[in-house]
Amino acid sequence: MNENNWLLRVQNLTKVYGPYRPGCLQKTGPAFHTNICPDTGSIVACAHINFDIYPGEVLGIVGESGSGKSTVVQQLYFDLEASEGEVFLSKYQSGTTNLLTEPNDKKRYIRNHLLGMVYQNPRDGLNFRFSSGGNIAEKLLMAGVFHVGKIRERASELLDRTEVPxxxxxxxxxxxxxxxxxxxxxxxxxxxxxxxxxxDEVTTGLDVSIQAKVLDLIREIQRDLHISMVVVSHDLGVIRMLTNRTLVMKNGRIVEHGLTDQILEDPQHPYTQLLVSSLL
Structure with a gap:
């Protein structure tokens, strides 16, 4: 893996709900078993998050509920505004511009042209007033595709690919x-x-048999299209099936980071050891 060939670079990504005082970061995290600042009551959802993603790689982010894993991807997709940090995408201005400081029109361009998001709750990602084809058309229209025939053709292709009749x-x-x-x-x-x-937790709430079909679909898409992915899950079985590398989060911090196989076979942090033992 060429370390200079990164697709996404995340540096010091931090999200705090409430008054943001640097001192809060020193009094929260796994060592304190809390992400609530004792001085201000602010919630440190995530702090000092650093990682790179490379072309064709699948990165997993795992942790219990409240660990901050979903907050990370919601900031990457601009659903949440970061309190601090830098995010660079090599496909946008050659990776020289911090996406988080771009104006809203530029962020909309990045969302519509360079990113895709699948939420845990389909109601967050789909417009239920539109048809399934209409939802795909909505994304294409925002990306500047206006030809009705091409939109219908692309919608048919994608629905067929994802096994929707x-x-x-x-x-x-x-x-x-x-x-x-x-x-x-x-x-x-x-x-x-x-x-x-x-x-973001795309299989949570689905029946086991349906989970398996959705995971097979995601793995097939990644293999065939060589697309890079960030997979957020509390389920190590999902992480094992889909990802190359994994970040383990607790109380808003990364406590372990490495190749997925290494983390699952020889976890180093006590929290990761607890997660892995619960899977066995």
Missing amino acids: LQRMDDAPANFSGGMQQRVQIAKAMANNPPLLLL
Whole structure:
């Protein structure tokens, strides 16, 4: 792996809810077993998050509920405003510009052209008033594709790829099962051929058999398209199946980082050891 060939570079990403005083970062985290600042009551959702992602790589972020893992990807997709940090994308201005300080119109461009997002709850990623094809069309329109024929063709291609019956392209996702809603969400996220796909707890709440189908679909898409992904999950089974490298988070901090196989077979941090032992 060429260390200069990164796709995404994240440096010192931090999100604090409430008054942001640097001292809060010194009094929260795994060593204190809390992410609540004792001085201000502020919640340090994540702090000092650093990592790179390379082309074609799948990075996992794992941790218990409240560890800050979803906060990280929500900041990358501009759903949340970061308190501090820098994010660079090599496909945007040759990786020289901090995405977090760009104006809103530039952030919209980045979201619509260079990123895809699949949320835990399909209602966060889909417009339930639109058809499944209409949701894909919405993403394409925002990315500057206006030709109706090309939009329908692309929607058909993506729905077929994600195993959504084409005869249901004009049906609303509200009438679909949870697993099919997630597949439509994946199709929508891929509409603009983004170099980076963000997946936030995409199998949580699905039946086990449906989970397996969704995970197989994600793995097939990654293998065939060589797309880079960030996979957020509390489930080490999902992380084992999908990812190359993994970050382990607790109380808003990264406590361990390495190759997924190494972390699962020889965890070093006591919290990671607890996670792995719970999987066995």
